[in-house]
Amino acid sequence: MKLADTFQFAYGSLRGSxxxxxxxxxxxxxxxxxxxxLTALGEGARRYVVNQFSTLGTNLVIxxxxxxxxxxxxxxxxxxxxxxxxxxxxxxxxxxxxxxxxIAPLTVGSATLSRGALNREVVVLGSTxxxxxxxxxxxxxxxFLPAGDIQEGASVCVLGNQMKQELFxxxxxxxxxxxxxxxxxxxxxxxASQGESMGMRTDELVxxxxxxxxxxxxxxxxxxxxxxxxxxxxxxxAKHDAEEIMVQRHSGERDxxxxxxxxxxxxxxxxxxxxxMAVGGIAAISLAVAGVLIMNVMLIAVAQRIKEIxxxxxxxxxxxxxxxxxxxxxxxxSTAGSVAGLAxxxxxxxxxxxxxxxxxxSPPWWAVLAACFTALGTGILFSVWPARRxxxxxxxxxxxxx
Amino acid sequence: xxxxxxxxxxxxxxxxQVTALRDVNLRLDAGEYLSIMxxxxxxxxxxxxxxxxxxxxxxxxxLLDGGNVTDLNDEQQARVRREKIxxxxxxxxxxxxxTAAQNVExxxxxxxxxAEERKARVQVLMRNYGLSDRADHKPDxxxxxxxxxxxxxxxTVMNPTVLLADEPTxxxxxxxxxxxxxxxxxxxxxxxxxxxxxxxxEIGARARRQIHMLDGRIVSDERRxx
Numbered sequence: 001m002k003l004a005d006t007f008q009f010a011y012g013s014l015r016g017s018x019x020x021x022x023x024x025x026x027x028x029x030x031x032x033x034x035x036x037x038l039t040a041l042g043e044g045a046r047r048y049v050v051n052q053f054s055t056l057g058t059n060l061v062i063x064x065x066x067x068x069x070x071x072x073x074x075x076x077x078x079x080x081x082x083x084x085x086x087x088x089x090x091x092x093x094x095x096x097x098x099x100x101x102x103i104a105p106l107t108v109g110s111a112t113l114s115r116g117a118l119n120r121e122v123v124v125l126g127s128t129x130x131x132x133x134x135x136x137x138x139x140x141x142x143x144f145l146p147a148g149d150i151q152e153g154a155s156v157c158v159l160g161n162q163m164k165q166e167l168f169x170x171x172x173x174x175x176x177x178x179x180x181x182x183x184x185x186x187x188x189x190x191x192a193s194q195g196e197s198m199g200m201r202t203d204e205l206v207x208x209x210x211x212x213x214x215x216x217x218x219x220x221x222x223x224x225x226x227x228x229x230x231x232x233x234x235x236x237x238a239k240h241d242a243e244e245i246m247v248q249r250h251s252g253e254r255d256x257x258x259x260x261x262x263x264x265x266x267x268x269x270x271x272x273x274x275x276x277m278a279v280g281g282i283a284a285i286s287l288a289v290a291g292v293l294i295m296n297v298m299l300i301a302v303a304q305r306i307k308e309i310x311x312x313x314x315x316x317x318x319x320x321x322x323x324x325x326x327x328x329x330x331x332x333x334s335t336a337g338s339v340a341g342l343a344x345x346x347x348x349x350x351x352x353x354x355x356x357x358x359x360x361x362s363p364p365w366w367a368v369l370a371a372c373f374t375a376l377g378t379g380i381l382f383s384v385w386p387a388r389r390x391x392x393x394x395x396x397x398x399x400x401x402x
Numbered sequence: 403x404x405x406x407x408x409x410x411x412x413x414x415x416x417x418x419q420v421t422a423l424r425d426v427n428l429r430l431d432a433g434e435y436l437s438i439m440x441x442x443x444x445x446x447x448x449x450x451x452x453x454x455x456x457x458x459x460x461x462x463x464x465l466l467d468g469g470n471v472t473d474l475n476d477e478q479q480a481r482v483r484r485e486k487i488x489x490x491x492x493x494x495x496x497x498x499x500x501t502a503a504q505n506v507e508x509x510x511x512x513x514x515x516x517a518e519e520r521k522a523r524v525q526v527l528m529r530n531y532g533l534s535d536r537a538d539h540k541p542d543x544x545x546x547x548x549x550x551x552x553x554x555x556x557x558t559v560m561n562p563t564v565l566l567a568d569e570p571t572x573x574x575x576x577x578x579x580x581x582x583x584x585x586x587x588x589x590x591x592x593x594x595x596x597x598x599x600x601x602x603x604e605i606g607a608r609a610r611r612q613i614h615m616l617d618g619r620i621v622s623d624e625r626r627x628x
Contacts, residue, residue, distance in 0.1 A: 005511045016499035311495045314456060315509045315556075316484025318477040395456045399495065 001321055010328035013305070020301070024294055025337045028379065031287035032341025032371045033348060038283045039367035040349040042276025044359040049272060051360070053265045055194075057135050059101075060261035061227040061238045063094070063246065067255055084255050085221030086246075088150060088210065093249055094227060097241035099234040104131040104226040105150070105210050109217040111181040113206055115167045122163060122206050124180065126213020134228045137202060142174040142189030145209055153211030157185040161193040162203040180206065181216050235260050280367050284374050290337070291378030294330060298386035302326075302393075309390050310398025319391035326387035327380055334379030338372045345371075404430035404453065404564065404595070409462030411448055411618075422448040423459070424618040430597075432563065435590055437609035438599045445618040447568060450599045454487050454566045455479045467563070484513055488557030490586070492569035494549045496541040496556075502548075503528060503537040506555045513560065527555045531585070547578035554585055564595045571605060583608065 001009075014021045065086045091105040107126035112119050125131075129147040132139065144158055157180065164173045164187075173187045185208060194202045214220055229238035239258050246256045302309070309322060345363065353361040411423040422445045430436060438446045451457035452464065455471060464472045471482055496505045503524050510520040528534050531551045541549055550570065557565055567586060571579030583605060590596055600606050607626075614622040 001512050002514050005514070009511065012499060307495060308497055311497070312508075312512070313480070314454070314483065314489045314495075315512055316480050316482075316487075316560075317512050318480035320477060321480075321512065396451050399456075399491070 001317070001324075006321075006324050006328045007332065010325055010332055013301075013325075014329055014332060017301075020297055021333065024290075024297055024333055025340055027290040027293045028287070028334055028337025028375055029339075029341035029344055031283070031290045032338050032375050033344035034283040034286050035280050035367060035371035035374075036342060036345025036363045037348040037352070039276050039280040040345070040361045040363035041352065041359075042272065042279050043364045043367075044353075044356075044361035046269060046272035046276060047360045048358065049268050050265065053261060053268070055136060056261065057226065057228065058261075059229040059232055059235055059238075060134070061100075061229060061235060061242060062259050062261065063225040063227060063242055064257050064259070065221070065224075065255070067257055084250050084253070086225060086256060087220055087222065088214075090246060090249055091222060091225045092150065093245050094225065094242055096245065097238060099230055099237035099241050100227055101230045102130045102134055102228040104128055104134040104228075106131075106223045106226060107210055107213040107217065107219070107221075108223045109213065111206075111216060112179075113163065113167070114179045115176070118167055120163070120166060122180075123204065124213060124216070125205050125207045126210040126216075127207060128210055131207070131226070134226045137194065138192040140190045140192035142187070144189055145207065146188075150209070151211055152209070153213075153215050154209050155183060155185050155212065156188045156209065158189040158191060158207040159187055160191050160201070160203045160205040160207075162201075163206060164190045180208070183212070183216060185212075235262060276364070276367070280370070284371070287371070287374045287378055290375070291382040294333065294379055295382035295386060298326065298330065298383050299389070302386050302390045305390075306393065306398050307401050309393055310395050310400075313393070313395035314399060322391040322393075323387040326383055326390055330379045330383035330387075331376065334376045337379070338375045341371070341375065342368065403432045403467050404428070405463075405465040406452070406459075407463045407465070409452060409459040409464065411445075411452065411457065412460050421618050423452065426462070426618075426620060428613070428620065430595060432595055433590065433593050434611055435587070435596045435609045436598070436611045436613065437606040438597065438613055438615060439601060439603065439606040440615035441601065444615040446599045446615050448618075449615065450566050450568055450597065453564070453597060454489060455483050484509065485560060486563045488560065488562035488565045490550070490553055490557050490565065490567040490570045492572040494541070494553045494573070496549055496552060498541055501538050501540055502533060502544065502552045505541070505552055506559055509556060509560045523559060527559055531555050545578075546574050547581060550574060550578075550582045551585065554582070558589065558594075562594070564597065565589060567596070567598045569600055570598065571600070571602070579605075 063086065088105060091103055094100055094103050104127050109124050110121060111124050113122045127145070128150050129145045131137065132144045140161060145156065146154065157178065159173060167173070167178065168176070173190055176187050177184050178187060191202055227238060227242055229235045239260050243256070243258050247254055312322060349361050349363055353359065406426050406428040409423055409426045410421070413420045413422060426449065438449055440446045448457060452459060459472060463470055466482065466486065471479065474482065497508070500508070506527060507520050507524045510523065528537050531554070533548065533551055533555065536544060536548055541552070544552065565586070570586060571582055574582060586596060586598070587608070598605070598609060606612055611625050613620050
């Protein structure tokens with residue numbers, strides 16, 4: 001019997017019992033669709049996080065005070081001393097490295113922002129003019145912090161979009177004076193509305209020169225230093241240099257932590273990919289269930305078509321041929337189920353994408369492939385037993401319907 | 403050309419041994435017309451299944467065209483069935499979802515014959531059996547006589563050397579039964595060997611050679627002289 005004829009015969013017997021065929025296809029396609037939709041969601045979450053990171057800035061290396069140990073509590077806590085502060089001089093020293101293109105020191109605090117009778121508690125970010133580039137922020141009106149000596153604290157500030165709205169409404173803000181804590185600052189610019197990025201709402205920030213922030217909060221230490229490497233290839237070099245320079249300046253003590261954005265990103269990427277695979281795997285269980293259903297229905301089909309099988313044997317079909325016919329049926333069924341499932345899955349993903357536009361929902365290619373192959377695999381695997389049973393039927397008994 | 407030598411067949415039913423064939427010896431020449439008669443349970447159907455390679459003897463040898471077919475494996479036996487043996491059943495055994503023409507085509511499909519040749523052969527056969535206008539009908543749209551004619555067309559489409567008919571008129575009324583029988587007898591002119599199992603003495607008497615069976619044994623073997 002030719003392969004094409006085998007499939008045509010199998011197709012004929014599938015069409016011969018449309019309800020049974022449709023139900024099995026439905027089970028198969030729900031399984032495939034579940035895998036596609038769930039992995040699409042997982043993949044969407046992963047890409048969302050990756051996007052969030054890239055809005056933070058590119059080729060970033062972050063220097064923070066204190067040594068983060070992988071386990072237990074830091075040595076500083078054990079000996080009762082806190083790690084040495086990072087100062088503005090430390091930050092400027094980093095620029096000695098060739099691998100480092102720009103730096104932006106950061107000091108964070110909170111203060112009361114007021115204008116006339118209006119006042120509000122805000123997060124104040126002390127930094128330099130390079131922050132705009134390093135953090136990929138964009139200015140809406142006016143200009144950003146002026147470049148120049150970073151030790152010099154000018155009384156100027158840049159408002160987040162929402163702060164400007166709250167204090168000034170639709171009035172002109174640039175050029176006006178506001179009060180921040182016990183000092184007066186002149187508004188020189190307003191940030192463009194950017195929404196949320198990694199949990200920090202730039203819309204609700206007030207940015208002032210880092211030296212002014214030190215005066216305002218009466219401190220000389222930095223919260224962290226954002227370092228931008230020359231390019232992607234220099235990230236490791238920049239990390240190494242930053243560490244070495246800090247060790248040198250802190251009299252040989254490694255009391256800072258330098259992390260690369262890539263490392264953080266890679267961790268998130270790994271976690272979310274694993275999560276996607278886990279969710280996909282759980283969905284794949286429904287495929288196995290569909291497989292069991294196929295086996296069950298195939299066994300019933302063998303019993304129902306026992307006379308037909310007996311006849312085929314009498315007409316000269318060897319057991320192998322009967323097996324092939326049942327495999328072909330399972331293969332056709334699984335293929336049709338997969339195709340329907342893919343359509344359903346992609347449709348579902350698109351709908352979710354419409355409901356949550358922020359989430360870049362799209363199923364990863366490996367999940368789609370895996371779903372299809374699992375469907376085909378389980379379909380054929382679970383038809384092995386029914387097919388063998390059919391092939392081993394005694395033709396005399398089968399013809400008699402026994 | 404067909405020879406059964408000391409063929410025995412026993413079944414195990416529950417914990418009891420039932421003997422369907424006891425030491426049967428039969429020699430059948432090409433082109434013979436044989437009827438097997440006997441009461442139910444006499445072993446005549448088992449004999450037919452044995453001749454059609456649907457059943458294997460518990461002991462003994464079956465020679466077909468001089469070759470021993472007893473020891474062939476499943477695939478080889480299937481091939482012999484496909485190429486040399488045609489079956490006609492009491493209850494027709496047509497596949498209900500296939501049309502008359504497709505039912506006749508089935509053995510050709512199993513044999514792997516190309517589609518164009520299949521169509522041509524089926525068409526010729528359908529015309530010969532007067533079924534041309536019924537080719538696209540499903541079995542449930544056909545009368546009993548038509549169904550058996552389709553079944554005979556299917557049994558002969560591979561040009562077998564032996565045609566085995568198990569109560570071919572059992573499900574038909576008298577007139578239709580005779581018509582079907584005449585159709586089968588007409589095949590003798592093409593040199594086919596025809597074996598008919600029946601419990602109807604009138605039908606059995608038409609065959610040139612008649613054997614009677616009882617309790618798994620051949621009790622009489624008569625040749626009708628013309």
